[in-house]
Amino acid sequence: MKTLTLANRDLFWPPADELIEVAERIRARLGDWPRARVDWRICLAAPDTARSGDIVVVIGAQADAGDARAWRTAGASLIVADIGGAALTTAGGERYALEGKLPEDWLAALAAFLDCGFEPPDALVLALAWRDGDETTGDDAWPVDLARFPLVAGLPAAPAQPFPLCAPRLGLYPVLPSAQWVERVLALGVATVQLRVKDAPPDRLRAEIGQAVAAGRRHGASVFINDYWREAAEAGAYGVHLGQEDLETADLAAIAQSGMRLGLSTHGYFEMLRALHFRPSYLAFGAVFPTGTKTLATAPQGLARLERYVRLLGEQVPLVAIGGIDLPRLPAVLATGVGSVAVVSAVTGAADPARAVADLQRVFDI
Known part of the structure; x- marks a missing residue:
């Protein structure tokens, strides 16, 4: 399968050749998707000037509140990640928190799923459902094992009484x-x-x-x-x-x-x-x-x-x-x-x- 070219795009800041290479390998196994409507840029360090379409990633600690507000004012989103999961806060203030294992290649997978046209909350879910090396398992490495997907954090308890089943095919x-x-x-x-x-x-x-x-x-x-x-x-x-x-x-x-x-x-x-x-x-x-x-x-x-x-x-x-x-x-x-x-x-x-x-x-x- 032809490897899709991501290297000529401003996909990571600062530029990260190894992440680009992994993102290309992953993207090549995800199928043919329309280009994203936004040119997303994943910032691994604080950008000098944030812009709309930036996703600033902070690992292991909360971002400085003043910096986070400035980034969001400029139209950027923020991901705070640690060993137990990741939380995305959009420029508009919406928060999407997930609990789950962070695979080593999750940032490269995030870039690949964003390139497939998924909005950041859904791309982040798929990145956390990714497992290192999935791109070597076949032409279509899309995550389809629900057991590997993260959980949404902070939800109230589900009702003790499950909802009744309906016909499997309505x-x-x-x-x-x-x-x-x-x-x-x-x-x-x-x-x-x-x-x-x-x-x-x-x-x-x-x-x-x-x-x-x-x-x-x-x-x-x-x-x-x-x-x-x-x-x-x-x-x-x-x-x-x-x-x-x-x-x-x-x-x-x-x-x-x-x-x-x-x-x-x-x-x-x-x-x-x-x-x-x-x-x-x-x-x-x-x-x-x-x-x-x-x-x-x-x-x-x-x-x-x-x-x-x-x-x-x-x-x-x-x-x-x-x-x-x-x-x-x-x-x-x-x-x-x-x-x-x-x-x-x-x-x-x-x-x-x-x-x-x-x-x-x-x-x-x-």
Whole structure:
């Protein structure tokens, strides 16, 4: 395999030829990825002038608070690492702390994963999942052994009662804007749906959730409720779906005690590790493609990332792919091995929703 050239780029400061050589060997075994959107520079010593895209690395001790503030003001991020793991603080103040073994080549691996287009929190997860010499084991040395991945530090305890399991492959999973849509789609034979109601007053919200849950019972289907876990529990819903931001506010113990299933959204490796800590019933991964149904906090993930996500977690927890997936794209999505695909406009935006559902279901049955 041709070795990718990193040596002519300002990848490390000060320049570090040995690290560049190792980073090139690692990068050459990670596959073909689009270039990073940012020209990251890993600073092994304090830069004279920090800049946006710098990641200043401090080993074994906290950085001087004044220096750290100055670096962040200039747009740089900071990694503080020691024998027990590493913590990244971005220029915006977001902190991502990981516990795990630091391989000898972790800085070279970090550079390689950044070059693959991963944002620093996810590249740091992958760098800590790396093991020295992995680049010699084959053409694709991507970390896919969950036992080797770090843990997210500082999380609250997971609920004592695990969330109930759901089917390992949920199949077609329409996300629908109203109880009327839930009724309509369940009547077409779909087994799993999600009700995602936006900006409804409390009385209407409870009515919509109650109607959707009742429809699920009549059809013997699984109805998940997006966000509104209290109302979902009151109605006896099969499950609830939450975003990463909801993990800060939702009472996960109460959700577990209610018997509801829990689905969690993830957008990369760090969020995946954070979600796994709480032992959810399934993980949703996206957005796979660009989508107009909601504002994206991260760039579209693409099929290559989804395929590696499936290889890592396919036997651990059910996975749902979401984001910009329609009938033409569905075969390629399923080819990654993912067991469920959530769709929105592919059903609700179709001229003939019944035909759209039938066509989508047919791809799953092939």
